[in-house]
Amino acid sequence: MSAYPGQEGLRDPLKVARGLGSAKTGVHHWWLQRTTAVALVPLSIWFLFLVGDLVPADYPMVLATIGQPVNAVFLIVFAVCLIWHGALGLQVIVEDYVHTRWLELTLQIALRFGALLGALACVMAMLAIWLAGTPHS
């Protein structure tokens, strides 16, 4: 039974009245993780086929294949989603297992820098390959 009108259980009615709580931004990480996961389902299947196609490939063929505009765009999207999704997962792993505060903070910052650096590197590399292009025959 509640002590105050509008109160259920132990929840303070003022909290509900102000509209605070996890329903605002608490699910942000969850949604990003799911959104990138949904994107990665078709992208990673596509990536497997791309890599499988490249297997006995020599360097010029690799460049020609991944430099094709469609492949290049999908590779950029794939790399960004992959690293983003990975960073979100690593964040949770660090939160769960690293209990020394300074080390946790260092790792959390380092993995964000690392993810950003990795994603930028992939995008720049793909742009370089794409824009260098294969000459039109």
Place this chain on the structure above:
Amino acid sequence: MSNTRPLSPHLVIYRWRVNMLQSTLHRLTGLFLCLGALLVTWGLIAAADGRVAWNVFAGFWSSGIGLVLLFIWTWSLLFHLCNGIQHLLRDTGRNFGLPTRDRTHDPVYWSTGWFVIAISIALTVLVWVLLIVRMQGGAA
């Protein structure tokens, strides 16, 4: 700071189910796939850099350790993919709730985890059989 207060019982109080294995494997494969993301980055940078850098990258993958890593990575990707799809389906909340937590009530709900693990292994074998056939075809 050590905590002297009593701890509540942890994981050991739960009856073992396949979803515990799935959860552990999902995290482990996810961790391993993060290394894979580094290698994808290395590959793209190497491809953009030039033939010498690409040959170092390609040489790593065709080495023994590279092939073993590639095999584990294939399974990691396929397990994470299959389990992730099941995770997304369960995230919709369908069939989830008190009745389905009882495996005597709905034995299918939990045991699909074994199906996910089996299909990830089968797909990994399929991918590598196709790869080997392809490489032998390329060499001939």
